[in-house]
Amino acid sequence: MIAAYIDEFxxxxxxxxxxxxxxxxxxxxxxxxxxxxAWLGNLVNHFRWMGPLLLVIAIILAIASPA
Incomplete structure (x- = not known):
């Protein structure tokens, strides 16, 4: 259980x-x-949508995890 919270953090x-x-x-x-x-620059441009998506996933998992 604590491992799930660490993973979400x-x-x-x-x-x-x-x-x-x-x-x-x-x-x-x-x-x-x-x-x-150039490859790294392209990857960093993808961080604009990947970062917020990862935040949303972490928040949803934190809410859905059993207490």
């Missing part, structure tokens, strides 16, 4: 971080130039 924190990086509140370090940098 980790998901919530990851969602906050992804949302902050996706919307530019936190910077995401990208190494050098090239194809990998």
């Amino acid at each position: 980790i998901m919530f924190c990851a969602g906050l971080w992804m949302t902050a990086v996706g919307f530019g509140y936190l910077s995401f370090p990208t190494p050098g130039q090239g194809a990998q940098n």
Whole structure:
């Protein structure tokens, strides 16, 4: 039971971080130039929707988990 709460807390924190990086509140370090940098930039753009989705999932799981 406590493991479920820890898992939901980790998901919530990851969602906050992804949302902050996706919307530019936190910077995401990208190494050098090239194809990998473009790939990481594309991934960070997806954080704009993946972060809030992860937050919603964590909140729903916290509400639905048995007390």
